[in-house]
Amino acid sequence: MPTTTVVRCDRGVTDLTAEERRVLYALGCGLRDSEIADVLALPEGAVAERLGQVLGKLGLRDRAAAIVHAFDCGLVVPGQGPRGPVAGSTAGHGPGTAPGARLEVSLLGPLHTMLAGRPVDVGPVRQQAVLAALALCRNRSVSRRQLLESVWGRQMPDGNVVPVYVYRLRKVLRLGERPDSVIRRDRYGYGLVQGVAEVDALRMEELVVRAGEAERAGDLLEAVRLGARALELFRGEPLAGLPGPFAEAERLRLAQRRVALAQRKADWELRLGRRMEAISGLSALALEEPLNESVAATLMSALRCDGRRAEALAVFERTARSLTDDLGVAPGEVLLRARRAALRGEDVDTGRPGRAGAA
Structure with a gap:
């Protein structure tokens, strides 16, 4: 067995994204690319691409070495079948991954649920919203009243709609014979069983905390690596399409979290002298957030530091025009300071999160 397969096992699997781990898991179970594509709802070409990324990150030569690695890391157990995708090491677990986790709930995009490595349809959108609320309230119970307010707001229905939705979720998410194997109930309400689920939004938060500690x-370098892994978890608009006040508030919070983290990562890259990487990331973010003055100011500062004053001023003009056309407001002080700094060649406070706190 190649030495690198064992030596890199502890760190390598935690370096993979959730999707890459699912591909490695399925490969270790002996599935072909077409079968992996079917199980994970991916185009077959995307499976080959993810596998290439897995091999590159783990330093493995080929598919055979990847299968060996899946067994060495305990992702697949000989004679027992798959244990489910885990993000851990030989004995431990990666950030946001519960020991023995069999359920994966992805909320940093449209809700996507995997049970024991297979996608699960968890029902209509309000039922999905109930699951999302339980997934984001880790290690605490949510009362029936709170779930009604979170998912329906002021238009709360009469009857037993919450118990019915929980019953249906328990039925489709059951592990083994116990109906409460995933969703428990106590005198305070409902909650996910501790240790059974991995939630991408919670994993992202833990990665951000670790990035702050590294800074x-x-x-x-480690802060940038962890920040990039946290950003990779986003698959689009968080909780896309889910109804209710709770989903709306979390959608806004998580979207702001992503923007703040992307700015923070760019700051780390600039401090490392990686100007091109920082500018590339900030440019993409500015296109996504054309009305965000802090993002524009950060990009202007990065361009100015790279000697590209004309481009920095062009960012100001574009952002100022968007603010005027879309919101009917003039640029704020943060953006005006960035413009003055670009004109004078000075440094500027862009209003992005401070270095000492988490993004």
């Missing part, structure tokens, strides 16, 4: 320790 405070002076390890900006």
Whole structure:
């Protein structure tokens, strides 16, 4: 067995995205590319691309080495079948991954649920919203009243709609014979059973915390790596299409979290002298957030530091025009300071999150 397969096992699997781990898991179970594509609802070409990324990140030569790696890391157990996708090491677990996790709930995009490695249809959108509320309230119970307010707001229905939705979710998400194997009930309400689920939004938060710790320790390379892994978890608009006040508030919070983290990562890259990487990421973010003055100011500062003053001023003009046309407002002080700094060649406070706190 190649030495690198064992030595890199502990760190390698935690470096993979959730989707890459699912591909490695399915490969270790002996599935062909066409079968993996069917199980994971991916185009077959995307499976080959993800596999290439897995091999590159783990330093493995080929598919055979990847299968061996899946067994060495405990992702698949000989004679027992698959244990489900885990993000851990030989004995431990990656951030946001519960020991023995069999359920994956992805909320950083349209809701997507995997049970024991297979996608699960968890029902209509309000039923999905109930699951999302339970998934984001880790290690605490949510009362029936709170779920009604979170999913229906002021238009709360009469009857037993919450118990009915929970019953249906328990039925489709059951692990083994116990109906409460995934969703428990106590005197305070409902909640996910501790240790059974991995939630991408919670994993993202833990990665951000670790990135902040790396920054405070002076390890900006590790901070960038962890920040990039956290950003990779986003698949579009968080909780896309889910109804209710709770989903709407979380959608806004998580979207703002992503923007703040992307700015923070760019700051780390600039401090490492990686100007092109920082500018590339900020340019893409500015196109997505044309009315965000802090993002525009950060991009202007990065361009100015790279000697591209004309481009920095062009960012100001584009953003100012968008603010005027779309909102009917003039640029704020953050953007005006960035413009003055670009004209004078000075540094500027862009209003992005401070270095000491988490993004």
